[in-house]
Amino acid sequence: MTERREIGENCEVILHFDLKLEDGSAADSTRVNNRPAKLVIGDGSLTPNFEACLLGLAKGDKKAFTLAAEEAFGRPDPNNVHYMDRSRFSSELSIEEGMILAFSQPDGSEVPGIIRSVAGDSVTVDFNHPLAGQTVIFDVEIINVLPAKTQQGG
Structure with missing residues (x-):
């Protein structure tokens, strides 16, 4: 046994x-x-x-x-929600609410961000865990x- x-x-x-x-x-x-x-x-x-x-x-x-x-x-941390200018994203990229994109960190690592909203030139990105x-x-x-x-x- x-x-x-x-x-x-x-x-x-x-x-x-x-x-x-x-x-x-x-x-x-x-x-x-x-x-x-x-x-x-x-x-x-x-x-x-x-x-x-x-x-x-x-x-x-x-x-x-x-x-x-x-x-x-x-719990979601409001400090992990960032507002970015649309110009920071590739013009070929069709950004839509709910998309998850990889964002490069200064150290070269990547962190996922969820697109919460797109309003004109403002994109809201949530870096909290999904x-x-x-x-x-x-x-x-x-x-x-x-x-x-x-x-x-x-």
């Missing part, structure tokens, strides 16, 4: 997830392309509440949990739990 390895601090977890909104509409899923997600508990990439929902689960376990906006992608302010439901299936990586001295 194999040992049941539960998810704990610094464990590497491979899982499938389906992410839905309160109305039942699908927001994201690793099953679409059959590409499970890989994450490390405690590395700061997930919210503490999401991690807490995974703790104690093991390979083969399935669980559904609901996270309020504050526990998932946060799911900010939403309560979300995660359905997870644990594919594997790998032991915590030991820190190498050096």
Whole structure:
């Protein structure tokens, strides 16, 4: 009989997830392309509440949990909404409300922005996470739990 390895601090977890909104509409899923997600508990990439929902689960376990906006992608921050002049966009680009565009940062990285409105020469771009302010439901299936990586001295 194999040992049941539960998810704990610094464990590497491979899982499938389906992410839905309160109305039942699908927001994201690793099953679409059959590409499970890989994450490390405690590395700061997930919210503490999401991690807490995974703790104690093991390979083969399935669980559904609901996270309020504050526990998932946060509340929309009005400081992340910017008003830009239409001239900052390519003249060939047909900008429409709801579009998601990549914007270059000074360090060369890109950040997505959602076009919220276009009025004359003014374009409103929202850089909040698209799911900010939403309560979300995660359905997870644990594919594997790998032991915590030991820190190498050096």
